Amino acid sequence: GAQRPGEGAKTMSELKKCTGTQAVVSSARIEASRIAIDILKKGGNVVDAAVAVGFALGVCEPSTSGLGGGGFMLLRLADQTEPVFLDFRETAPRKASENMWRRNPAGRVADHENAIGGKSIGVPGEAAGLFYALHHYGTMDKASVINPAAELADSGFTVTPMMESHFKKGEPFLKKYEGSRRVYSDENIIRAGRICRNPELAAVLRSLASHPDDWFYTGELADRMIADIRKDGGVMTKEDLEHFVPVLRAPVQGTYRGYRIYSSNLPSSGGTHIIQMLNILENFEVGALKVNSAEYLHLFSEAFKKVYADRAGYMADADFYEVPVRGLTDKAYARHIAAGISLERCSPVSVEDPWQYEHPDTTHYSIGDSRGNLVSVTKTINHFCGSCLVPEGTGFLLNDTLADFSTAAGDINAVAPLKKPLSTMSPTIILKDGKPFAVLGSPGGERIICTMVQVISKLIDHGMDIAEAIASPRMTENTKNKIVYESRMAPAEISRAEQLGHRMEQVLPYDIKMGGMQGVVYLPDGTMEGSADPRRDGVALGY
Numbered sequence: 001g002a003q004r005p006g007e008g009a010k011t012m013s014e015l016k017k018c019t020g021t022q023a024v025v026s027s028a029r030i031e032a033s034r035i036a037i038d039i040l041k042k043g044g045n046v047v048d049a050a051v052a053v054g055f056a057l058g059v060c061e062p063s064t065s066g067l068g069g070g071g072f073m074l075l076r077l078a079d080q081t082e083p084v085f086l087d088f089r090e091t092a093p094r095k096a097s098e099n100m101w102r103r104n105p106a107g108r109v110a111d112h113e114n115a116i117g118g119k120s121i122g123v124p125g126e127a128a129g130l131f132y133a134l135h136h137y138g139t140m141d142k143a144s145v146i147n148p149a150a151e152l153a154d155s156g157f158t159v160t161p162m163m164e165s166h167f168k169k170g171e172p173f174l175k176k177y178e179g180s181r182r183v184y185s186d187e188n189i190i191r192a193g194r195i196c197r198n199p200e201l202a203a204v205l206r207s208l209a210s211h212p213d214d215w216f217y218t219g220e221l222a223d224r225m226i227a228d229i230r231k232d233g234g235v236m237t238k239e240d241l242e243h244f245v246p247v248l249r250a251p252v253q254g255t256y257r258g259y260r261i262y263s264s265n266l267p268s269s270g271g272t273h274i275i276q277m278l279n280i281l282e283n284f285e286v287g288a289l290k291v292n293s294a295e296y297l298h299l300f301s302e303a304f305k306k307v308y309a310d311r312a313g314y315m316a317d318a319d320f321y322e323v324p325v326r327g328l329t330d331k332a333y334a335r336h337i338a339a340g341i342s343l344e345r346c347s348p349v350s351v352e353d354p355w356q357y358e359h360p361d362t363t364h365y366s367i368g369d370s371r372g373n374l375v376s377v378t379k380t381i382n383h384f385c386g387s388c389l390v391p392e393g394t395g396f397l398l399n400d401t402l403a404d405f406s407t408a409a410g411d412i413n414a415v416a417p418l419k420k421p422l423s424t425m426s427p428t429i430i431l432k433d434g435k436p437f438a439v440l441g442s443p444g445g446e447r448i449i450c451t452m453v454q455v456i457s458k459l460i461d462h463g464m465d466i467a468e469a470i471a472s473p474r475m476t477e478n479t480k481n482k483i484v485y486e487s488r489m490a491p492a493e494i495s496r497a498e499q500l501g502h503r504m505e506q507v508l509p510y511d512i513k514m515g516g517m518q519g520v521v522y523l524p525d526g527t528m529e530g531s532a533d534p535r536r537d538g539v540a541l542g543y
Contacts, residue, residue, distance in 0.1 A: 016532045017467035020542020024530035025049065026518035027365035028064070028443075030539040031157050032056040035148040036367060037541050039140070046367045047075060047138040048145055050375040051130045053365050055149035058126070058396060059201060060157045061537075062184070063166035063384045064363045064443070067204070067216070068398035070125030071379025072264050073133055074251055074427040076436075078372040083262045083429050085251040087420075088129025090122030090401040091244065094417045095235035098409060108407070115403040116173045118234025120387045122401035122421070126379060127208065127216040129246045135213075146209040153202035153395070156195040160537050162512070164192040166361070170385030179228065179390035180397070201395030217241040221394065228391040229398070251429075254329050256282060257460055259437060263428040263452075264378075265325070266318040270426030270448050272325050273307050277453045279334030280306070280341075287461040292473055292489050294496035295343070301477040301502060302341045304450060305349040308478040311449075316412040317420050346501030349479050362425060362443030368520040368528055374439040376427030378448075424448045430456070436522045438466070442533070444515035450476040451515035459521065466521040467531035474514045486511055510535045 018024060023046070025036040035056045036049040044052075050073065058066030065071065070090040076083035100119055102110040113119045134145060167174070167190035174180040183198060184190055208216060215221065222241045229236045251262040254275035261278065263271025280303040289296040314323055327333055341347070362380035380399070381387075387400040404421030406413040413422050426448050430438040438459060442451045451474060458469035473486040482503040485494065494504055507513065516536035521529050532538030 016471065016534050016538070016540065018530045018540045018542040020528045020530065021370060021526070022543050023367065023369040024520045024528040024540060024542040025053070025365070025367045026520055026530040026532045026538060026540035027053050028057060028363045028516060028518070028536060028538045029060045029157075030541075031060045031152055032365070033539050033541040035152070037543055038148065039145065040369065041543065044140045044144070045138060046369050046373040046375045047077075047133055048140040049367050050075070050365070050377055051134045051138060052145040052148055053367070054126065054130045054377065054379065055146050055205060056152055057363055057365070059149050059153045059198065061163070061363055062198075062397060063163060063170070064361050065126070065379045065381055067126055067396045068124050068386060069379060069381035070122070070129065070399065070401070071377060072268060072423075072425050072427055073129065074262060074264065074376045074429055075133070075137060076262070076374045076429055077137060083251050083374075085249045085265055086129060086133055086246055087249055087267065088125035088132070088246040089267055089420045089423060090125050090399055092122055092402060092405070092415050092417060092419045092421075093234075093236040093240045095237065096402065096415050096417055098414055100235055101407070113233075114405070114407065115383060115400045116388055117176070118229045118232030118387070118389065120400035120402045121229055121234055121236060121389070121398045123236065123240045123244045124399060125244060125246060128244055131213045132246045143209040146205050150202045150205035150209070153198045153205060156197035159190050159192050159194050159196050161192040162537050164190055166384040170388050173388035174385060177228070177232075177389050179392045179394065180388055183390050183395050184385075198395045200393055204394050204396065217244060224394060225391045225398070228389060232389060252325065252329060254279060256456065258432065259460055260431045261428065261456070262431075264426050266315070266323060267420040268423040268425050269311050269315040270424040270452070271428070272315070272328050273311055273449045274426055274428065274452050274456070275329045276310070276334060277303055277307050277449065278456065279329065279331050280338050281453070281457060282331075283335055283338035286457055291458065291462055292475070292493060294493045294500060297475055297483055297485070297493065297497045298346070298500050298502065299341070299343065300454070300475065301483050302347060303337070304477040305347075305479060305481070306337045307449065309349050312479060315422055317422065320416065320419055321412050344500070346481070348481050362445070364427070364441040364443055364516065364518050366439040366441055366518045366520050366530075368436060368439050368522065370526065370528070372436045374429050374436055376429055376439045376441045378425035378427045378441050378443065380425070380443070426452050428452060428456075438519060438521045440517065440519040442515035442517040444513065446478060447476045447513065447515060450474065451517060455517055455519065466519050466529050470517045470519055470531045471534050476514065486514060512536060
C-alpha cells in the first residue's frame with residue numbers, strides 16, 4: 001500500500017490537490033492556472049492553454065521566466081503516436097567567446113559579468129517557441145492566448161512572499177539599469193501584499209498579438225533589446241535575434257515497470273538521467289522499502305551518485321559533441337551499475353562535477369485533458385531576475401543563460417557561438433498501455449533529476465496519489481557524497497543512514513530548492529487529479 005507522509009505533509013498535499021473530469025492545469029501561479037482553465041472552457045485545446053499560461057507566467061512570475069527567456073515543451077496530442085519535444089532554449093550569440101568576460105587574478109569571471117547584465121544574455125527563445133507551438137498544435141489565434149496576460153499586466157496581481165524574496169536578492173543589480181529600476185525597483189519596489197502592475201509589458205504583449213510573429217525578433221522591440229544589451233557590453237546583434245529558430249527534437253524515452261516514460265532530450269540532460277536512474281532502480285524492490293527509511297535513502301543516494309558522475313563526464317550540447325544517450329539509457333548499462341551498488345554501505349564517488357547547470361530559479365506547468373492531450377513545459381530566465389536587465393520600455397527581464405556555461409577554458413560545456421548551455425529541465429509524460437498516466441515537471445536546477453525520479457517512483461512503486469507523492473519529503477545527492485534531506489524525515493532513519501556511512505545535511509521542511517513540481521495523474525475511472533508543490537506558490541485547478 002501507499003506509504004503515507006507525515007500528517008503535516010498530508011494537510012499540505014490536500015491544500016494543493018484538485019480533480020477534474022474535463023481538464024486539469026497545474027502551474028506556478030493561480031492567475032495563470034485560471035487563464036488556462038478559461039481558455040479550455042472557451043474551446044481551446046491544451047496547447048492553446050499552455051501558450052496562454054506561458055505568456056501569463058511571464059507577467060505574474062517575472063523573476064523566473066518570461067519573454068526574455070527560453071525553455072522546453074513536451075506535448076502529446078491524442079491523435080499522435082509519439083510525443084514531440086520542442087526546444088526553445090536560448091543560444092549563445094554569434095560573437096560569444098570564452099574571453100568575452102573579464103577575469104580576476106584567480107582566473108574567475110570578474111564582477112558577475114557572466115550572470116548580470118549584457119554579457120550574460122543568451123538569445124531569448126520564448127516568443128518563438130510559444131508561437132511555434134500555437135501555430136503547429138494549437139487552434140486559437142494569437143490575440144486569444146496573449147490578451148489575458150496583457151490584461152493581467154494592466155490590472156496587476158498580488159506579490160507573494162516568495163516573489164518578494166526573489167526580487168530582494170536581485171535588488172542591488174536591478175538598480176543598475178533604468179528599465180529595471182522603473183518596473184521592479186524604485187517606486188514599484190516588489191513587496192509581499194502589494195499589487196504589481198506592468199503597463200510597459202502589457203503594451204509589448206498587445207503588440208505581439210497584433211504584429212507578425214517575427215516582430216519580437218525583427219521589429220522596434222528587437223532594436224530596443226539590442227541597444228540596451230550593447231550599451232552594457234554585450235555582444236548580441238540583431239542578426240542573432242533574426243535567426244533564432246526553435247528546434248523540434250525526438251524526446252528521450254524509456255520504460256519503468258511497464259510504464260513508458262518520455263522526457264527532455266539534449267540540450268537538457270534531465271530526461272536521459274531520469275530514465276537512467278529509473279533503469280537502475282528497476283533492479284531493486286523499491287516498493288518493498290518504506291519511503292524515506294534509511295534503506296530507501298541509501299539506495300537512492302548510491303544510484304544518484306552514479307548518475308551524476310555520468311552527467312559530469314558525458315553531457316553537453318549534442319549539436320556540438322557526440323553524447324552517448326543510447327548507452328546511458330540502456331537497461332544493460334543500468335544492470336551493470338546496479339550490480340556495483342552495495343545495500344550495506346555507502347560508496348564514495350570521486351568525480352567532481354566540473355559544469356555549472358542552470359539554477360533552481362525556473363518555472364514549470366503541466367496540463368492534461370479528458371481526451372488524453374498532454375503538455376508539459378519548463379521554462380526560465382535562469383537565475384532569479386535573470387540578467388537583471390529590463391530593456392527600456394519593455395517591462396520584461398532578459399535571461400542570464402550564459403551563466404550556465406562552464407567558465408573553465410576548453411571545457412565541453414564552455415561558451416561558443418550559437419551553442420546552447422546544458423540544462424536539467426525535464427518536462428515528462430508517462431503512458432501506461434498507450435494511455436496517459438501522468439504529466440509532470442519541476443524547476444530546481446540540477447536537483448530536478450532527483451525530484452522527478454522520487455515522485456515517479458512514489459507514484460508507481462508506492463501507489464501514492466499525485467498530491468501525496470509531490471508533498472512527501474525529498475532528498476538529493478549528486479557527487480558530493482552527502483544526502484541533503486528535508487527536516488520532516490524521521491530522525492531515527494537519518495541516524496541509521498549515517499551508520500551506513502552517509503554524511504547528512506538537513507534543510508527546511510518544505511525547501512524551495514527541492515523543486516516546485518506541477519503534476520497531473522489520470523485515474524482508472526478517467527478522472528484527472530492535479531497537484532502543485534507545497535514548496536512554492538503553485539496552484540492546480542480542474543474542471
